[in-house]
Amino acid sequence: MRKQCKCGESMAIRLRLVIYQNKVEIDNVPVYVCESCHVSEVLGLIKPELTQLISSLGKRPKKQQLKFDEISEVAYLLLKVTEKERLDEPVESIIEERINELLDMLILAQSLKDDAWMDDIRMRLGQLTKHTLLRHDPA
Numbered sequence: 001m002r003k004q005c006k007c008g009e010s011m012a013i014r015l016r017l018v019i020y021q022n023k024v025e026i027d028n029v030p031v032y033v034c035e036s037c038h039v040s041e042v043l044g045l046i047k048p049e050l051t052q053l054i055s056s057l058g059k060r061p062k063k064q065q066l067k068f069d070e071i072s073e074v075a076y077l078l079l080k081v082t083e084k085e086r087l088d089e090p091v092e093s094i095i096e097e098r099i100n101e102l103l104d105m106l107i108l109a110q111s112l113k114d115d116a117w118m119d120d121i122r123m124r125l126g127q128l129t130k131h132t133l134l135r136h137d138p139a
């Protein structure tokens, strides 16, 4: 999950607080940070969700605090992975556990006939299955 910086050093993923228009604080946004020249860059994977979030805020957003891990499944999983007690666990098992959790929620949402909730869960499941970055590459 590393990326190379223009300066040649490798960049690590960090969860950062992003402040939009000095008003909206978005916490836990995954960014690549270069430990050498301190350049940072938003993960390409989460750009669609972040762009969507920002456009939903409108041109004059209210002062508010958001948690990106509640919107983006990738941010949520990165947050889980970086929790100290889970460092030894393979990412796959964390993803699998989250997928099972979402499937349980989907069954619950279906039984309540809550369409909005079902759509939300389906969107989250889609985010998890769409991204392959979190899977370990055997090569």
Ligand SMILES: [Zn+2]
Binding pocket: 005, 006, 007, 008, 009, 034, 035, 036, 037, 038, 039
């Ligand atoms: Zn650099």
